[in-house]
Amino acid sequence: MKLFFTQRSPFARKIRMLARLTDQIGDIEEIETTVRDPDAPVLPYNPTGKVPTLVLDNGTALSESLLITTYLEERAGPRAINGTGDQRWAAFAFDAFVTATADNVAWLFRERNMKEADKQSPTFLELERGRAKRNYDALEAALDTDLGDPVRTAHLMAASLFGFVDLFMEDETWHQNRPKLLAWYQRFEENPAFQETMPIVS
Numbered sequence: 001m002k003l004f005f006t007q008r009s010p011f012a013r014k015i016r017m018l019a020r021l022t023d024q025i026g027d028i029e030e031i032e033t034t035v036r037d038p039d040a041p042v043l044p045y046n047p048t049g050k051v052p053t054l055v056l057d058n059g060t061a062l063s064e065s066l067l068i069t070t071y072l073e074e075r076a077g078p079r080a081i082n083g084t085g086d087q088r089w090a091a092f093a094f095d096a097f098v099t100a101t102a103d104n105v106a107w108l109f110r111e112r113n114m115k116e117a118d119k120q121s122p123t124f125l126e127l128e129r130g131r132a133k134r135n136y137d138a139l140e141a142a143l144d145t146d147l148g149d150p151v152r153t154a155h156l157m158a159a160s161l162f163g164f165v166d167l168f169m170e171d172e173t174w175h176q177n178r179p180k181l182l183a184w185y186q187r188f189e190e191n192p193a194f195q196e197t198m199p200i201v202s
């Protein structure tokens with residue numbers, strides 16, 4: 001299989017971590033691509049040009065990180081990390097919430113980091129900051145339950161997202177007044193899969 005990724009994408013980092021944690025990385029060729037570029041290596045496989053994109057050996061191209069997560073979780077068999085039965089669907093539901101949070105932060109990033117200051121919409125920024133705050137508060141509250149051990153795919157998404165914000169949007173504090181979330185993240189930073197997928201940025 002081929003996995004197209006960028007160093008910066010938190011969605012791709014989550015998949016890269018999952019592949020390592022479920023011992024599937026040996027079956028995956030990780031290919032770094034550009035985005036928003038007519039020559040991007042991912043484009044022949046996925047016309048949306050988005051990462052992550054996982055191309056299966058039969059040529060099927062999976063995009064949207066939750067779909068790729070679901071595929072790799074099923075393929076992992078006993079090594080899957082989201083549990084079984086109802087527990088598994090609760091884990092996927094939690095992952096969907098964290099992934100939606102990451103989508104929201106990505107919109108915020110595009111508005112504030114990729115547009116000139118005078119082209120940015122204060123209304124949009126306020127709305128998205130409000131949404132991010134609500135979601136981070138929900139994550140802080142979830143720490144006693146969903147964010148506890150063991151590591152599920154939602155944890156991989158949350159850690160990738162916080163790593164992204166710290167590196168590229170450092171003044172958007174996700175941890176201010178959220179001590180449990182910060183302590184959780186600081187522990188998670190030691191995870192070898194997190195260390196191995198640290199964005200290499202020049």
Ligand SMILES: N[C@@H](CCC(=O)N[C@@H](CS)C(=O)NCC(=O)O)C(=O)O
Nearest residue numbers: 009011035036050051052064065066
């Ligand atoms: N909901 C998508 C989000 C993926 C996404 O937004 N990826 C960004 C990079 S972080 C991307 O591919 N952007 C390329 C573009 O906007 O053209 C997922 O979960 O995979």
